[in-house]
Amino acid sequence: GSESDALIQQIAFLDGVKFVGLHIYDGHLHQPSLEQRQADAGQIIVDVRKYAQRYPEVEIVGGGSPTFGIWAGQTDWQCSPGTTVFWDVGYANAFPELEFEIAAALVTRVVSKPGNGQICLDLGYKAISSEMPLERRVVLPKIDDAKFVSHSEEHLVVATEQTDDFHVGDALIAFPQHICPTVADHGFATVVRWGNATDEKWPVTARDR
Structure with a gap:
């Protein structure tokens, strides 16, 4: 034009x-x-x-x-x-004809149990993207009934009936809805093969801050 x-x-x-x-x-x-x-x-x-x-x-x-x-x-x-490498859960769910598979996972930990059927994870919006509605920012495959109560700079508070199954310091896997802001924060990714973390690391040369 x-x-x-x-x-x-x-x-x-x-x-x-x-x-x-x-x-x-x-x-x-x-x-x-x-x-x-x-x-x-x-x-x-x-x-x-x-x-x-x-x-x-x-x-x-x-x-x-x-x-x-x-x-x-x-x-x-x-x-x-x-997004050519680290496919997130958003792509995996949104476009079935493209057959995207989840190719990125985060490790988060239980940092406290504030009571009232809640656990607190170190998965704040510094760690995962927060532009989506609260309930769609991340998937926690080990907590089927997870309901996200609040999301702050450093923490994600989760309501679940499974609180007795978790202890402070326990590690959980999280699948982010939007991976890009997370990739930008880390210099490398640990490669997981057949369900196990390996010693192999991939440098994120274009994103390391």
């Missing part, structure tokens, strides 16, 4: 900067319905094709994790799924 044309013209006058193409990230397309994602992504692809006809020399990178299969099936452009 006219705005993109104006931007390209402005770039042409900048020293040390060259316009080479477009990266079309459609992260807002994360509907559970494959048909809806196909329709919405397809419209974006139609618009980009029109643009590419006017600028045939440009490189195009498109798509996000929920839509990269659509882009790959309809174009010969480079695809760009954002």
Whole structure:
């Protein structure tokens, strides 16, 4: 459109900067319905094709994790799924046709038992993403009846009838709904194979703070 044309013209006058193409990230397309994602992504692809006809020399990178299969099936452009290794429980549950498997887990500990059928974990919003509703931020596979009472900077308070099964210091596995903020906090991930943690560690070279 006219705005993109104006931007390209402005770039042409900048020293040390060259316009080479477009990266079309459609992260807002994360509907559970494959048909809806196909329709919405397809419209974006139609618009980009029109643009590419006017600028045939440009490189195009498109798509996000929920839509990269659509882009790959309809174009010969480079695809760009954002989450390529550490799939979280959100992806595993949301897009069954993509067959994502949970590929990241966190270790958390019981730090206190405040009473009233509650346990407190060291799993605050420094550790896991908190933009989702409280009940959808994490899955605790060992606590089937978990109800999340409160979430603070350092702690997650969980109500459960299983409080007698847990003691201060006990470790639990947690599956985050959104893994990206967690990955950004750690320099490496411990590799788990066949249900057991190994001595192998993968450095997170792009995310280590």
